[in-house]
Amino acid sequence: MPEGAPPPASVAPAHRRAPRDPVSLLRAGALAVGAAVLAWPLSSGAGVAAAALGACAGALGADALDAPRPGRPRLRLRGIALLAALALAAGAAAARGLVALSAPAGWLGPVTALHASEALLWLSLAGPAVLALRLAARRSSTAAVLEVALVATAFALSFAAHRGGMLHRPLALGDWAWTRGVDPALVFLGLGGLCTGLLAALLVAEERRQRLLLHAGALAVIALVLLLLVRVSGLPVPQPASDLGLTGKPEEERSDPRDAGGEGGAGSRADELAELPFRDDYPNAGGQAPVAVVVLHDDYEPPSGVYYFRQTAFSQYNGHRLVQSLTADADRDVLKHFPGSRIEVPDAPPVSPQRKALPSSVGLLVDHVRPFALDAPVAFEPTPARDALRFQRAYQALSHVPTLAYDELLGRRPGDPRWSPEQWTHYTEGPADPRYAALAEELGGWLLERHRSDPLARALAVKAFLDERGIYSRKSRHAGEEDPTASFLFGDLTGYCVHFAHAAVYLMRSLGLPARVAAGYAVPERDRGGGSAIMIRGANAHAWPELYLEELGWVVVDPAPRQTLEETAPDPDLALQRMLGEMLRDQLGGADPAEEAFGPRPSLADLVRAATCALLAGAALAFAVKLYRRLLPRVAREGELPRVGYRAALDRLAEVGLRRRFGESRERFAARVGATAPSFAELTALHLRAALGPTAPPDAAALRGTLARVGEELRGRVPLLRRVLGAANPVSWLAAR
Helix, strand or coil: CCCCCCCCCCCCCCCCCCCCCHHHHHHHHHHHHHHHHHHHHHCCHHHHHHHHHHHHHHHHHHHHHCCCCCCCCCCCHHHHHHHHHHHHHHHHHHHHHHHHCHHHHHHHCHHHHHHHHHHHHHHHHHHHHHHHHHHHHHHCHHHHHHHHHHHHHHHHHHHHHHHCCCCCCCHHHHHHHHHCCCCHHHHHHHHHHHHHHHHHHHHCCCCCHHHHHHHHHHHHHHHHHHHHHHHHHCCCCCCCCCCCCCECCCHHHCCCHHHHCCCCCCCCCHHHHHECCCCCECCCCCCCCEEEEEEECCCCCCCCCEEEEEEEEECEECCCCEECCCCCCCCCCCCCCCCCCCEECCCCCCCECCEEEEEEEEEECCCECCCCEECCEEEEEECCCCCCCCCCEEEEEEEEEECCCHHHCCCCCECCCCCCHHHHHHHHCCCCCHHHHHHHHHHHCCCCHHHCCCHHHHHHHHHHHHHHHCEECCECCCCCCCCHHHHHHCCCCEECHHHHHHHHHHHHHHCCCCEEEEEEEEEEHHHHCCCCEEEEEHHHEEEEEEEEECCCEEEECCCCCCEECCCCCCCCCHHHHHHHHHHHHHHCCCCCHHHHHHCCCCCHHHHHHHHHHHHHHHHHHHHHHHHHHHHHHHHCCCCCHHHHHHHHHHHHHHHCCCCCCCCCCHHHHHHHCCCCCCHHHHHHHHHHHHHHCCCCCCCHHHHHHHHHHHHHHHHHHCCHHHHHHHHHCCCHHHHCC
16 A cells, blocks of 8 residues: 555544444433433432433443553553542532632622532532443443442432322422323323333343344333233322221222132222221321322311211121121111212201202222212212223212301200111110210210200210320220220220220210211311312321211211320322312313313323324334335446445345444455355445546446345345344344444
């Protein structure tokens, strides 16, 4: 070769860098997204962008620094880790100085200085950390697993609250989605698929590049299948750990007869509604997860300060405890099943000066064994939701709710004059233990003389005793006793709502007053937050005593012990409560400001169809490009034929997995594939002669004939299945080079 002549284009000089590995770029993108997700709830937009930029630069820098080069020793990992720590400390100190010193704030302005400090902090945190981690991952499989785990942790931490029932968190995404009329769950599902793809990209980083597209296609198919499954089965919902058996699969939806009960069976939990469980340890893990939302269609403030949503009642004394009634003429105001059409509730109290009609809508976020409504329900009507993705069931309820305080209800007679003697016995039967009657009589002596014979006043005396002397605790030692209520009432008076409700009912029944235990949800009025929506959480599950008064029906007389050994429950998230209320209104076909502003919300089915159409359109476009590159040599001009013909041959080789490696010359590639396609070496020589030499272009007919022989050789020497799979791959031409 003459001195000073440039090297042939087919020879890669030693100092020239090979093209950037796409796996390296994909990995850098995954780490950048993980860093951004981790910084999102903790920093401003500048900090998030800096975290992503720093992680990407750290990953690419590690790959560049650790790439083997002749004559250069490999960097020591300990030295790199030390330098990364020093860079992190220096960056953190500089970021602190931007806001701690007056000069930078004076030059930049307070707001700019704050954003610059956030950006510098996250840049210095993400860049060196990812640099050291990537270098370690290149040299140790254990560190590579740690790399994947950190990206997964970033996503898990950011979306943990959403998985625990906070459907709108993280707020930055939830608010963005909701204001645009999109269910945040759809956005979170999409991000979950992105996270899965990114993690898979990290896991296949050490795989052969030829398999990368295959893996990506498989992941796309899996994601599509998962979206379809979610559409069919619904979103996963958090289940409250302990909710008095109120939630679970409704009886009419249980297909397996074994679900009806049995030790440890699938339906044993639903059967807890047959009786209220006395437990020595009543856990409340997961109790803050929302289980339902109720929208009131009229303003209402309960006189007691608590919204009571009754789901069931326990009125039959079986000799040991109160259980659900087995007689048809008791507790007729409680529905045993979800109605299939509008149904009127028997024995519901009429509208009167003491009660007002209040319609409401109920959306169940988890399955419930029975419907519930505000005290006292009069009618239920199922409402088909427009999109049942979020709510398991929705219905309308009409209740006649109390409007008067206790002191305005005095003077009413107990029971209903229409009751038979058997009904009176049913609601007044209790334990034969004489201590109940003795204590009840003693408590009645606390009342003023004019109130000692009033049934409500005597019930309120029982409530006042339990309020003053009782101690609320989810841990007790009464469940193993023959009569857990007696052990509680005449013992340490320490227990939870089931103990207090049974004690109050037994004391009232010992006085001849008709009473029962009801169960459902109790939500303090302050939790409503001034809106029309009431979010019900698992922790709101409650049992309470009720007294029947003539013309009023069942009146709640719920003890509220002043002493408690439990931590105060956190207030509900009002933003989530409002969002769930809006979602329920939209599900039931109500007006939605977001829909008016941004158009109708896309359902998951719409998104799946759109994604499928996009995939099909992309595949069709890729096939069109592939066909164009394959057929172009037939019509190309003589000057273009060597280039497009050689490219068409490369496409055919790429289809069957024969691709030129990074840094491999064209001649060496032709020699390597010569056993499969001998004519490709001749085609390569024709291409190089036309591209590099001053001679005239080769004969078009000869070049087309050589290209045809390459195709024939591949058909004769490559297995049919491999050729079919290659032909079906719409993007195989992307690997040709």
